[in-house]
Amino acid sequence: MPDLNQTWFILLIVLLSGYAILDGFDLGVGIIYPLFSDDTHKRILLNSIGPVWDGNEVWLVTLGGALFAAFPQVYATAFSGLYTPFMLLLFALILRATSIEFRGKKLHKLWRTIWDLAFFLGSSLATFLFGVSVGNLLQGMPIHSDMELHCNLLGLLRPYPILCGLFTLSACAMHGTIYLLFKTKDKLKKQIDRFSWHAFGIFLALYLMVTIFTLINIPQAISNFKIMPVAWLAVVVNILALVNIPRSLFLKNYLSAFSSSALTFIALATLFGIAMYPNLITSSINPMFNMTIYNSASSVKTLHIMLLIAIFGMPCVLAYTTIIYYVFRGKVELDSSSY
């Protein structure tokens, strides 16, 4: 049985997976959005995520809250040490949220163009920053003995994190594209179908690059494989899911393609967790200064209370999520309440 600290580490990975799968596709819709020029097509794209993006983003809010509650030291160190990237992330998320809401409020061409741009830039910047953060966490950051992170913005934009940022962009773009295959029809769908192959190709190329770079540069990424042989399962799932994406796209089985894409995200989040464990932030200065699930955690009592909150709360969350996706299933039809 995992102890409370381990349980919360696993739960954070679960929340991260949930966030990546759900917000991943609506961010992805934003990333590929400029490829479409027809206003109706743009509206169909926006309305495909219209009823769900807000709920998807709540996963991020909950992830932040859970990190704050379970591992406050990590929350404090990361958020203050990465001040400027987090501010840019907030900027991107605000821009994105408001552009979805405001774009459709006027027919004026310039008005729509500006909000279109904001939606694309907000989605892309946010996704890129998530990837860069993951890359930095994997590569390690200058954590000192005082548990503070001392580095500047340029110190974070190293080659590996940038590669991870690009990889995250491609992954979300692919995920969003596959989601849109569910939501569109006719001409638009044909266009997206063609594009899904490009998206998968770009994703695959970056996937291979990230994998090679990780194996060469981040030795601790697979050090846990020796003590946790079950970690190989995540690798196998990852590869199978990856292979199944083009197969399902070819067979036009979009549910299978989307599930495989989602499974890839889960496998990647799991591999990220395995690579990090038991650290939450790795110190590039001295392993003694690593922030672990033990030296950064809340008290056992709080972890226990939080677990109860999660046990009561998460089934409700899954129920709401299921209901919403069920109600808004099927192709997008624009009506008076659409964006």
Added chain:
Amino acid sequence: MHWDIVILARIQFALTIMFHYIFPPITIGLGLLLVIFEALWLTTRRQVYYEILIFWIKIFAVNFAIGVATGIVMEFEFGTNWSTYSRFVGDVFGSALAAEGIFAFFLESGFLSILLFGANKVSPGIHFLSTIMVFLGSVFSSVWIVIANSFQQTPAGYHLVRQSNGFLRAEITDFWAMVFNPSSMYRLNHVLLGAFIIGASLVISVSSYYLLKKIHENFAKTSFSVSLIVLAIASYTMLLSGHEQARAVAYNQPEKLASFEGNYHTCNTHGTRLSLFGIPNSKTLKLDYEISIPDMLSYLVYNNFNKPVKALDAFPQIDWPPLMVPFISYHIMVALGMFYILISSLGLILLKTNQLFNHRYILWVYAILAVIGTIANQAGWVCAEVGRQPWIVYRLLRTSDAYSKTVDANQIIFSLIMFSLLYLLLFFVYIYILNEKIQLGPVTELKYKHSSILDAASDLNKHGEYSMTSTPELDEDDNNA
């Protein structure tokens, strides 16, 4: 140098929280009215209630979007700007924030989509249920955030533990004692009533505007009357809530009440005055231009005209809140609270005698009620939070010690400029869109045959609200697609 960082971080927090707090009270208050209007529509099937419901759902959506977008900033800022504070309270405060996410935000955001987009997809009953859930979600959200904030005002259910790295932090001992800390429930009902007041004020303002312009009169009169009743109940209850709340402050945070009241010198021979007006003078420690009622504060706090209320001189000066901002914001809040009792009582009398909609000058006052309500809510929070200074957690951690050690002034200046510009833009767009929607007005001549939301909503499409539907040629594309 670090003092500058504290000031900058405080300015940034004040800016972002005050801008954010324009929206959530409207979401909560308007949420209650949406529940009422939808219940009235479903029970009476009067078309006007349906028009009111649809009109206000659109405004609710715009409001909600900005509330969500600016709310996520708040959760991040504890970590980015106040990391020492986060390390100190994370064990206690974090669970309230996480609970807010799990219990409130998911509920709210999930059912919001049915409320906004689901009219064509679910039955009227399910739609009504969704409206209730969105309202409940917004209330739950306020519950958890007020609990978290109240822990900063009156910490309870914790003990202080020194970590292995020498850092002292608060750890939870009793979750329910933390939830029901001495101030949380007083403050919660105060916040909720404030939200109901601003929600009703907004509806009344727009209705008055229509009545003044003599357009949509049936719509306006109906929504005005319903909201006025909500406003009156909330305003009267607010008097009681405010009274209890001030008494709680007197017991829990006596320096804060002394700062609110401009009570600087304890006088042991007779009771303490209630100041109605004045300007705090920090040099002479007196109120300039003072108008006050002798012994009244003693009566309000202790039910005894002669028992003195502790003044600031009973506490070390290093623990004093600022004198000016809490005094002024508190008095603005109380004055506006009294104004609300007056204006809603007047409204009820005029409504009863069928004169409410004939007095144009009174309608002008009602037309700016939304602005007044926003000022009252903002002033309330300003006095609550500035009155807590110099503490970030009352008597445990000073604001000047709670900042992020790794963030420098330039970084905060950059983000402060970014937020200022972005929020300015958002504010103008918000006002612009609000104005567009108000000018456009409700969709009239709704012809629903089967009197269900489903059919009525599809009718909306034909009568068209230009901002939500496409141009004719786009509509063609729709059909081809």
